[in-house]
Amino acid sequence: MEPIDIGIWVTAGLFLVVVLGMRVAFAAALAGLVGLVWIFWSKKGYAGDDFLWALTVAVKTAGQVPHSKVASQALSLIPTFILIGYLAYYAGLTRALFEAAKRWIAWVPGGLAVSTVFATAGFAAVSGASVATAAVFARIAIPEMLKIGYDKRFAAGVVAAGGTLASLIPPSAILVIYAIIVEQDVGKLLLAGFIPGVVSACIYGLLIVGLALTLKNFGPPVRGFTWGQRFRALPPALPIVFVVVTIIFFVYNPFGGDAWGTPTEGGAIGAFVVFLMALWRGMRWPQFKDALLETARLSVMIFTIIWGVLIYVRFLGFADLPGAFSDWITSLDQSPMLTLVLILLAYAVLGMFMDAIGMLLLTLPVVYPAVMALNGGEFVSAEDSAFGMSGPMCAIWFGILVVKMAEFCLITPPIGLNCFVVAGVRDDLTVQDVFKGVTPFFIADAITIAVLIMVPGIVLWLPSFA
Amino acid sequence: MAAHVPVLEDDSLLSRLDRVLYRVERVLALLSGLAVFALMVLAVMSVGGRNFLNQPVPGYVDWIQQAMPLIAFMGISFTQRDGGHIRMDILIGALKGRFLWAAEFLTTFAMLILMALLVWGTWAHFQRSFDFAAPMWSRDSSFDINLPLWPAKLLAPVAFSVLCLRLGLQLWAYGRAFVLGLVEPVAVPLVQSAAEQAAAEAEHVSGADG
Amino acid sequence: SEALATEWNVSLWGKRRAFTEHVEKLAELVSEKTGGEFTLNISYGGLSKNTENLDGISIGAFEMAQFCAGYHRDKNPSITVLELPFLGVESLEQEREISMALYDHPAVKADLARWNATLLMPSPLPQYNFVGVGDAPRTLDDFKGLSVRATGGIGAAMETIGAVPTSMSATEVRQALDSGVVKAVSFAPHAHMSFGTIETGSWWTTNLNPGTVNCPVVINTDALNALSDTERTALLGSVDEALEYYIDYYNNQTMAKWGPALDERGIERVSYGPEEIAAFKAAAAGPAATAWIEENSARGLPAQELYDFVTGMVGQ
Ligand code: NA
Ligand code: NA
Numbered sequence: 001m002e003p004i005d006i007g008i009w010v011t012a013g014l015f016l017v018v019v020l021g022m023r024v025a026f027a028a029a030l031a032g033l034v035g036l037v038w039i040f041w042s043k044k045g046y047a048g049d050d051f052l053w054a055l056t057v058a059v060k061t062a063g064q065v066p067h068s069k070v071a072s073q074a075l076s077l078i079p080t081f082i083l084i085g086y087l088a089y090y091a092g093l094t095r096a097l098f099e100a101a102k103r104w105i106a107w108v109p110g111g112l113a114v115s116t117v118f119a120t121a122g123f124a125a126v127s128g129a130s131v132a133t134a135a136v137f138a139r140i141a142i143p144e145m146l147k148i149g150y151d152k153r154f155a156a157g158v159v160a161a162g163g164t165l166a167s168l169i170p171p172s173a174i175l176v177i178y179a180i181i182v183e184q185d186v187g188k189l190l191l192a193g194f195i196p197g198v199v200s201a202c203i204y205g206l207l208i209v210g211l212a213l214t215l216k217n218f219g220p221p222v223r224g225f226t227w228g229q230r231f232r233a234l235p236p237a238l239p240i241v242f243v244v245v246t247i248i249f250f251v252y253n254p255f256g257g258d259a260w261g262t263p264t265e266g267g268a269i270g271a272f273v274v275f276l277m278a279l280w281r282g283m284r285w286p287q288f289k290d291a292l293l294e295t296a297r298l299s300v301m302i303f304t305i306i307w308g309v310l311i312y313v314r315f316l317g318f319a320d321l322p323g324a325f326s327d328w329i330t331s332l333d334q335s336p337m338l339t340l341v342l343i344l345l346a347y348a349v350l351g352m353f354m355d356a357i358g359m360l361l362l363t364l365p366v367v368y369p370a371v372m373a374l375n376g377g378e379f380v381s382a383e384d385s386a387f388g389m390s391g392p393m394c395a396i397w398f399g400i401l402v403v404k405m406a407e408f409c410l411i412t413p414p415i416g417l418n419c420f421v422v423a424g425v426r427d428d429l430t431v432q433d434v435f436k437g438v439t440p441f442f443i444a445d446a447i448t449i450a451v452l453i454m455v456p457g458i459v460l461w462l463p464s465f466a
Numbered sequence: 467m468a469a470h471v472p473v474l475e476d477d478s479l480l481s482r483l484d485r486v487l488y489r490v491e492r493v494l495a496l497l498s499g500l501a502v503f504a505l506m507v508l509a510v511m512s513v514g515g516r517n518f519l520n521q522p523v524p525g526y527v528d529w530i531q532q533a534m535p536l537i538a539f540m541g542i543s544f545t546q547r548d549g550g551h552i553r554m555d556i557l558i559g560a561l562k563g564r565f566l567w568a569a570e571f572l573t574t575f576a577m578l579i580l581m582a583l584l585v586w587g588t589w590a591h592f593q594r595s596f597d598f599a600a601p602m603w604s605r606d607s608s609f610d611i612n613l614p615l616w617p618a619k620l621l622a623p624v625a626f627s628v629l630c631l632r633l634g635l636q637l638w639a640y641g642r643a644f645v646l647g648l649v650e651p652v653a654v655p656l657v658q659s660a661a662e663q664a665a666a667e668a669e670h671v672s673g674a675d676g
Numbered sequence: 677s678e679a680l681a682t683e684w685n686v687s688l689w690g691k692r693r694a695f696t697e698h699v700e701k702l703a704e705l706v707s708e709k710t711g712g713e714f715t716l717n718i719s720y721g722g723l724s725k726n727t728e729n730l731d732g733i734s735i736g737a738f739e740m741a742q743f744c745a746g747y748h749r750d751k752n753p754s755i756t757v758l759e760l761p762f763l764g765v766e767s768l769e770q771e772r773e774i775s776m777a778l779y780d781h782p783a784v785k786a787d788l789a790r791w792n793a794t795l796l797m798p799s800p801l802p803q804y805n806f807v808g809v810g811d812a813p814r815t816l817d818d819f820k821g822l823s824v825r826a827t828g829g830i831g832a833a834m835e836t837i838g839a840v841p842t843s844m845s846a847t848e849v850r851q852a853l854d855s856g857v858v859k860a861v862s863f864a865p866h867a868h869m870s871f872g873t874i875e876t877g878s879w880w881t882t883n884l885n886p887g888t889v890n891c892p893v894v895i896n897t898d899a900l901n902a903l904s905d906t907e908r909t910a911l912l913g914s915v916d917e918a919l920e921y922y923i924d925y926y927n928n929q930t931m932a933k934w935g936p937a938l939d940e941r942g943i944e945r946v947s948y949g950p951e952e953i954a955a956f957k958a959a960a961a962g963p964a965a966t967a968w969i970e971e972n973s974a975r976g977l978p979a980q981e982l983y984d985f986v987t988g989m990v991g992q
Contacts, residue, residue: 021558022573023551030580040737043683053736060735063587066622068725070538071531079502079537080509187851261513261857264530268509275506292499293492296541297550300498303538304551317722318685414554430559516823516857522842594731600750601974607750609827610841 003039007319010035014312024415025301025308032312033062039318065314066307074180075306077267078173079299081128084243084271085166086291088126089136091278096236097122098140103230106222110212112148113158113219114205116141120162121201122237124169125244126274128176128267130356130410132298134163134418138425150219156429157411157437160418161204161444164407167356168197171247171267174406177357178399181364184392186263188463192396195458196404200448207444239277243270302357309361336374336386343367344405344449351409356417360406371398393460400459401452408445411438473548474652480642484635484653487628488547494628495541501533508533525611532608535618539625543632549655567644570654574640578633581626588622595619682714682907684899685738689726694866694930695799696720698922699742699893705914706907714907716740730894734791739899742799744891746828753972754787755779755795757982758890760968761833762961764990765888768923771800774989775890781985783978793894797915800923801864802931803885804830808860809853812879812946816956825849825861826886833886833960834862849873864888865934866926874937879944883953886960 014031018024036058037051044050088094101115101122108114120137127133137159145155167174170190179186212218250266261269283291332339350359372378375394376385387394410418419434452458475481508529516522523529545551558569595606596616604614636654643651650656686703688696696718703716724732729741730751745755758775765771775798778784788795806824813819820838824831831841842858850872852858861873868874903911938945948956965983972979 017573017576018554019557020573021553021569022576023546023553025551026577026580029584030576033580033583057736059583059587060590061587061732061737063584063589063591063622064724064728064731064735066539066584066588067535067591067619068728071534071618073527073530076505076530076534076537080506083502083506185851185854187854260517262852265509265513268506269513271506272510289496289499292503293495295502296495296498296537297545297548299502299537300495300539300541300545301550301552304542304545307538314723317719320717320719320722415552417552420552516842522823522840526842590735591731594734599976601971605750606748609747610831612749 001042003042003319004321004324006035006038006042007316007321010038010315010319011321018415025304027308028305028312029062029308032308032315033058035312035315036061036318039315061314062311065311069307069310070303072180073264074176074186075303077128077171077176077264078302079295080264080267080271081171081173082132082298082302083291083295084171084267084274085123085127085129085132085136086294087271087274087278087283088123088240088243090281090283090287090291091239091274092236092281093126093240093274093277094119094123094136094140096233097240098137098144100230100233100237102144102222103225103233107225108209108212109221110208110219111221112141112145112150113154113208113212115222116145116158117162117165117201117204117208120159121165121169121197122240124166124197126171126240126270127166128171128173129298129302130163130166130174130407131302131417131421133166134160134421135294135298135425137162138422142422142426145219148219148222149217151437152429153433153437154219154440155437156419156422156426156434157439157441158208160411160416160422160434160438161441162201163418163421164410165197165201165204167403167407168193168200168400170194171263171270172403174356174360174403175399176263177360178364178403181360182368182395182399184395184399188396189399190263192400192459192463193403195462196400196448196452199451199458200404200445203444203448203451204441207440211440243273246270246273306357306361309357313361339374340371340387341453343371344401347402347405348408348412351405352412352414356406356410359409360402364402367402368395368398387456389456389460393456393464396463397452397456397459401449404445404449404452408442408449411435411441473655474650476652478652480635480639481652484547484639487543487631487635491541491544491547491628491632494625495544498537498540501536501540505530505533505537525608525613528608528611528613532613532618535621539621542625543629546629546632546636547655563649564644564647567640567648567651571637571640571644574633574636578630578637581630581633585623585626585630588619588626592616592619592623681712682903684714684716684740685723686716686718687723687729687732687738687741688718689721689729689742690870691720693870694922694926695801695891696742697925698797698799698918699740701921702911702914702918705917706910709910709914710907714903714910730791730793733793733894733896736792736896736898738896740796740893740895742891742893744889746889749828751791752787753975754781754784754977754982755890755892756829757968757972757979757986759829759887760961760983761829761887761964762885762957763887763986765803768800768802768926770990771888772798772919772923774986775800775892777989778982778986779892781982783982787977788894789897791894792897794897794900796893796895797919799891799893800919800926801888801891802926803888804862804864805884806860806862806881807853807868807873807877807943808879808881809856809877810859812944813860813881814946816948816952822860823858825852825858828889829964830862830886832964833956836959836963837956850876853877862886866930869930869933869937874941874943877941877943879946880938882945882947884948884956885953886956 010031014027017027037054040057041051041054098119101119105118106112106115120133123133141159142155146152170193172193175189175193176186179189247266247270250261250269372391372394375387378391380391382388382390389397410416413435419431419438423429423431423434475485508523512523512526561569596603597605602614604616606615607613608615639651639653686699688699692700699718703718707715723738726743727747729743732738733741745752746759749756779795813822816837821840823840823842824834826834826841834841849861853861853873853876969979969983
């Protein structure tokens with residue numbers, strides 16, 4: 001059997017064991033290991049004596065992956081960005097944001113849900129991980145929505161969808177992962193995510209208002225806050241501005257001088273600022289220990305997926321499946337824009353079955369060069385390009401599109417991490433409930449993607465200054 | 467805050483072993499969290515050192531690379547104990563009784579075989595970087611300040627061995643549940659009943675408030 | 677059973693570039709000479725991480741790989757002698773000749789044999805130099821307090837003139853230069869172009885020449901021994917031609933682009949007088965060599981002999 005065929009069979013097997021309920025990280029690692037044994041053994045013509053050799057080589061090859069892949073400076077942004085999220089919870093920022101959003105916006109139809117979306121967007125400016133954001137807001141926003149009669153599935157859906165904003169609005173762990181894979185400037189990508197994140201939040205908000213106007217018994221508006229109450233809600237949320245400014249100065253100094261450091265350092269300094277804030281707000285060892293344990297739990301879950309999927313990717317490398325895909329994509333005889341849209345659709349389908357980070361790790365080494373080639377190459381000028389933007393700008397634009405797709409896959413069944421997390425935090429909700437509640441947001445995400453494709457300026461305006 | 471489900475306890479040997487192992491796992495996970503915190507402190511020192519003393523932390527990247535395996539591996543068994551590694555539970559969530567325990571037993575068994583093989587593979591990875599005869603026992607060191615890499619590489623087989631113990635306990639628990647036809651076995655993550663959920667939630671909400 | 681055609685997997689990294697042209701050429705020649713019976717299947721990063729190519733060779737996961745000695749000096753101490761600062765190697769041809777001779781040294785062969793690896797050929801690179809931002813350092817004194825991205829022997833050398841070496845991954849280099857975290861970055865010209873340092877930089881040191889890195893191509897010894905005579909002849913007999921192609925490509929294509937690339941961006945060329953370079957060399961070269969010899973003698977290598985072997989060839 002050809003390596004490519006082995007690649008296809010093992011991939012089918014991976015989907016089977018995932019559906020059977022094996023934990024995803026380990027299913028991917030197992031598929032990778034089995035695939036490696038198969039490939040090495042096939043090289044020896046499946047001779048009986050050679051099975052043990054093939055097993056040994058495969059196990060040792062797979063055994064390199066966990067340490068070698070996680071011992072990376074760039075990936076260190078992920079746990080720091082997660083820690084910020086949990087510390088911000090203890091610094092009272094989550095509650096303060098939600099309270100401020102409620103007093104200022106909850107008077108619109110579907111008010112509390114709209115407030116939740118904008119509070120998650122605000123929190124996204126300190127949190128780098130979508131799952132962490134969904135986790136803390138499931139705790140704060142869902143009970144309030146239930147209290148005034150929201151459908152519990154919709155309330156959960158709002159939080160799961162709102163959580164995805166954390167990965168567009170900087171800081172963002174997944175934008176960092178994209179930047180690393182395609183070797184682009186992390187700072188520019190982080191800046192580029194800001195406006196699309198805000199646009200995405202506004203589209204979520206409009207969708208909720210629309211639903212509230214058309215559906216009976218949807219959550220009622222919350223009125224009656226005085227202007228005094230509104231302004232009093234602002235100061236507790238202000239520290240978030242301070243954190244945002246810190247992170248921006250580390251990525252890009254708006255006053256034209258040197259930035260203060262690398263994004264990695266910016267993330268860590270942001271976390272440190274929030275840490276001091278949490279101490280000031282009364283966080284002590286028991287709460288701090290809790291934050292550390294939760295950070296460890298989420299980090300280890302993500303890293304296990306990373307190395308598990310990368311064992312599988314290592315096997316794909318030996319099977320040369322990415323190469324075959326790349327040849328196929330570039331041989332297509334159709335307009336580049338149609339190909340791009342098809343690629344994004346493929347991400348939507350793949351995203352149903354995969355976790356966001358795994359999906360990017362798996363596909364970008366193949367898809368990114370193909371997209372750059374579609375546009376006319378890495379160094380093409382805007383005039384000569386297919387999408388009307390220079391090579392480096394195309395890298396940024398595609399990055400934001402693909403991260404938005406990756407965020408979309410965090411809320412699509414059957415594997416949607418944000419929905420799992422919300423269901424996990426709220427014991428009265430099953431995963432199926434959350435998936436039902438989040439369905440309307442698929443439309444909002446489709447609209448956002450279409451807007452970002454048609455008006456690339458939304459993505460490219462801010463980084464063009466850096 | 468993140469997804470985890472309760473694990474029942476009683477006076478059986480299995481449950482006592484579960485709790486002993488859980489204590490070990492908690493300590494390892496806390497080490498991992500402290501490593502994240504240490505990264506943060508290190509960055510503050512690096513920035514401060516560079517901007518105020520013109521003397522960055524020597525080998526900043528090397529230290530980060532040493533800390534990352536601590537963060538990535540040490541909590542792996544802790545997370546498995548509470549059911550925190552994600553999976554698709556559409557099919558398995560629909561199963562009941564012996565079918566459920568049989569399915570759990572099989573996927574856990576597959577995990578155990580995988581992790582046992584990976585203990586071997588990651589141990590071999592460690593061994594290639596370790597040499598009793600060499601200075602600092604090191605046959606592979608970091609780029610800038612030449613920290614030996616073997617301690618960080620050793621963390622993978624250590625953490626994976628603890629996970630193998632955990633998987634062994636879970637196999638025992640699922641096997642026992644299958645044989646005895648139990649409804650709520652100890653020492654494995656369960657899906658809660660509605661009443662218990664409400665109680666647990668009330669207890670939680672009255673605790674820390676953000 | 678039918679005889680299987682021999683297919684070797686080759687683990688490189690990054691993308692196809694001047695640095696990998698000899699392997700690409702070798703693959704072409706070997707396939708040609710054996711009528712397609714023996715092929716080299718080159719993978720850019722799919723089979724291993726670059727710092728673990730030697731591990732992959734020792735496991736037997738793939739049959740051929742490229743790596744740089746400085747990635748892991750404990751794994752291959754014997755060949756790091758070629759990365760010592762100020763050895764005085766002046767051309768790619770000389771770098772190739774000395775590398776090939778050293779790769780044949782019994783102590784070096786034994787060092788690599790621990791990894792079940794046989795050294796096939798070098799990937800000669802020119803001397804590293806700095807691209808930087810801000811005021812150009814016109815004298816070596818100006819390097820005092822300057823934060824630079826320089827690793828290994830080059831970093832150690834820069835420390836002797838008061839520069840502050842800062843470490844970071846290659847993907848952060850551009851960002852660090854943009855943001856002023858480092859003021860200068862040392863690479864070979866092809867890397868300055870591919871990592872985009874010249875997009876930000878305003879000056880380039882033409883003749884600091886503190887040293888370079890040594891990046892051999894190795895093969896798994898068992899796989900080499902398992903080749904038929906025809907296959908082995910085709911492989912080993914193509915090395916010279918592949919290296920000639922590589923050096924010609926680097927000198928006539930990459931270096932030809934380098935000058936115009938600097939001019940296009942208005943990058944200033946900074947050169948240092950012979951006395952200054954001599955003083956730098958005196959401060960950096962001697963101590964680095966002494967330290968290297970001492971450390972590697974402790975490892976049980978004939979370090980003095982290897983050092984004399986290399987410097988003797990340079991002096992010729
Ligand atoms: Na964010
Ligand atoms: Na999904």
